[in-house]
Amino acid sequence: MRAIRRFTVRTVLPEPLAELDVLARNLRWSWHAGTRDLFAGLDPQVWEQVGQDPVALLGALSRARLAELAADDDVVAKVRAASADLAAYRERPRWYQRQTGEHLPDAVAYFSPEFGVAPTLPQYSGGLGVLAGDHLKSASDLGVPLVGVGLLYRSGYFRQGLTRDGWQVEHLPVHDPDGLPVALLRDRTGEPAAVTLGMPGGRTLRAHVWVAQVGRVPLLLLDSDVPGNDDEARAVTDRLYAGSGEHRLQQELLLGVGGVRALRLWSELTGAQDPAVFHTNEGHAGFLGVERVRELVEEGVDADAALELVRTTTVFTTHTPVPAGIDRFDRALVGAYVEALDTGGHLETDRVLALGAEEHAGGDPLVFNMALMGLRLSGRANGVSRLHGKVSREMFGPLWPGFDPVEVPIGSITNGVHAPTWVAREVTDLATRRMKPHDSATGAGWVRRDLVDDVELWELRTGLRTRLVQDARRRVRASWQARGAAESELGWVDDALSPDVLTIGFARRAATYKRLTLMLADPERFRALLLHPERPVQVVVAGKAHPDDDGGKRLIADLVAFADAHDVRHRIVFLPDYDMRMAATLYPGCDVWLNTPVRTREACGTSGMKVALNGGLHLSVRDGWWDEWHDVRHGWVIPTADDVDDPAERDRVEAAALYDLLEHQVAPTFYDRDERGVPVPWLAMVRQTLATLGPKVQATRMVADYVAHMYEPAARAGATLAADDAAGARELAAWKARVRAAWSDVRVDHVDSSGVGDAPQVGDTLAVHAWVSLGGLRPQDVEVQVLHGTVDDDEQLADHTVRALTVTEELEAGRWVFGTQIGLTGTGHFGYTVRVVPRHEALTSATDLGLVATAGD
DSSP: OOOSOOOOOOOOOOGGGTHHHHHHHBGGGGTOHHHHHHHHHHOHHHHHHTTSOHHHHHHHSOHHHHHHHHTOHHHHHHHHHHHHHHHHHHHSOOTGGGOOOTTOOSOEEEEOSOBOSOTTSOBOOSHHHHHHHHHHHHHHHHTOOEEEEEEOOSSOSOEEEEOTTOOEEEEOOOOOGGGSSOEEOBOTTSSBOEEEEEOGGGOEEEEEEEEEEETTEEEEEEEOOSTTSOHHHHTTTSSTTOSOHHHHHHHHHIIIIIHHHHHHHHHHHHOOOOOSEEEEESGGGTHHHHHHHHHHHHTTOOHHHHHHHHHHTEEEEOOOSSGGGSOEEEHHHHHHHHHHHOTTSOSOHHHHHHHTBOOSTTOOTTEEEHHHHHHHTOSEEEESSHHHHHHHHHHSGGGSTTSOGGGSSOEEOOOOBOHHHHSOHHHHHHHHHHSOHHHHHHSGGGGOTTTSOHHHHHHHHHHHHHHHHHHHHHHHHHHHHHTTOOGGGOGGGGGSSOTTSEEEEEESOOOGGGOTTGGGSSHHHHHHHHTOSSSOEEEEEEOOOOTTOHHHHHHHHHHHHHHHSTTTTTTEEEESSOOHHHHHHHHHHOSEEEEOOOTTOOSOOTHHHHHHTTTOEEEEOSOHHHHHHOOTTTEEEOOOOTTOOOHHHHHHHHHHHHHHHIIIIIHHHHTOOOTTSOOHHHHHHHHHIIIIITTTTBHHHHHHHHIIIIIHHHHHHHHHHHHHHHHHHHHHHHHHHHHHHHGGGOEEEEEEEESOOSSOOTTOEEEEEEEEEOTTOOGGGEEEEEEEEEEOTTSOEEEEEEEEOEEEEEOSTTEEEEEEEEEOOSOSOEEEEEEEEEOOTTOSOTTTTOOOEETTO
């Protein structure tokens, strides 16, 4: 009989163990080995039965067992020591508190639609969420005063199963917040604190706020499944990345608008600092900027000045390498929701809609583009690898007509991963035993064979591979049973995979461009690699397709069909339900991580970073982070056929290159053993990966980069604009309005040069003068620039330098002469042009207004 209601009954801990509740509900335990050991020691068997979930463990222990533990002085001492350690971690100054920047923000808000902090808080689908979780954990370790904002999904993301023929099926679990490591935010009367949003038709969306403590960082999660909401409103936070376009829009309004309101409520109830900087992880939370403008207008700031304040203090990170990955909504629908949520009449709907308008060539005037709104509402934007930054500048370049892609104001901060979460315990323990803290932290200890010799390092890697094989066998058996196989059919599973065979991992979202089945392009050649008599290869594959992506599901089915074949099923397996738990064994156990996206379609690819932290090597096309950090000491580059237009032919060429690498380089290196049975050349690459790549891929480096290049500059600029009742913002808004109104009269009338003869030589000096009409503007409103450098056969500046010209003469009728000198330092084809761009000390970029007047236009 089906229950009509379910809830979780929490245990009452004996007073000597009361601090266990705080330890269980602060997710620092998920990356702090000592705290995990404490929980495991309470009852090792139950600890494993509950999936290493401290909250579930405390609920599963009997009252008699709890009383027994409370009477054990050693246990109580360990609990108190762990509690004191957590308190010190949360309260003592860390890296951020030792920085000396005058404008380091007192608080930064970090918005994301998903957060993969730990398996026990299943509020993530994949890479974006796990990256967000790593961002929070690393900010906590560094002491960065971050506060996360997201949604609490009752079903999270789907659980993946397979039919007998390998087709993906989805199951939606139901998560009771009382069973999760979260606490309900309550007002001063003890009632649940709530935020509300007006909805079309006079409806109201109400949401409670749950707080997950991630070390030092609070994570606020909004939940619409609350009393007082109608059925539609209760379903807004039902599951992650699901539902119709309007459902998704409601989620993103709740995340952005509701998230800002939740932050204000959090500050009011706890005394926490209001954030000085707002960081949106992808465009899903873009409406946070709209809400902040509304707040400022309500406080008396005019709309133009409010927009400048919001833009200056907002950071936008894009993870999307293709336009198809951007959320786009019906423009009229967005307008209806904006009007409904602005009950005080502080927003102009047309201006809000303009933020997401696709005004560029090829854009759709009927849609509202969330990424474009994110860019227009942020003063600083970045991609998540150097190559992705370049791709993003090209993709969004139409927003800045007249500027070359290289000048589009989107930078890059390459992602990183949280080492304490993703490095296997065995790796950490070995480093702790053999190395000094500095040598371990910098990676320098791994290249010293006097600290860790080859035999010990090989035993470490073999042990991690063995653990993966054991876990994979368990998962394969469970998967086949779920697909309908009888136990009598599964004897072969006991010998599936081998702890002694070169193990390749491939796990990621099953999107078409990631090419899950590229390895199957030539099935017979791939089969020969798997079954090679002296140098066999085995492959562990995992990944989910979006429920609506039949193309991705077909890729999984094709891979499963190949892996089911009797002759290869001991060498290649597909593991359903890829998640953080599986990853914790998969990443360390792989010898090689395979990555085969269509080049420039992978924004970063952080799974390979996690493998590298455990000594795994990389085998990938030059995409994402591998494009900038690839090194023969760390792995192999799969050559790409970028000039081949036919996708099938491109796949064939690149698959052949992959097979060649596996057959002639990867496998021979792995199986090249000395008299001790140790692959010395392979281990040399493992050492270099741990020593020189490991420090680069860490999220502490990433978060420190955000502090230096995004958060501190945004806070500094925001403080300047906000001073004296937003006088700076008002002045900047008025200046922009004046420049826009006058720009049609700005032009470069004439350019002249002198100083070089008919045969220019290195060392000559070129004098450039430009006659410029500024109309109603003054020289201090603009910068006249000469762009100079090498030119290609089409007379395009291929690699140019920008130099500002200075006023040399004032003419009549708003005309001025500007000049400068350029030293010729290189040989080859040289060219230059002159342009005029707006200039103001508060602009983050010369492209900020999207205005430019170029000679010859």
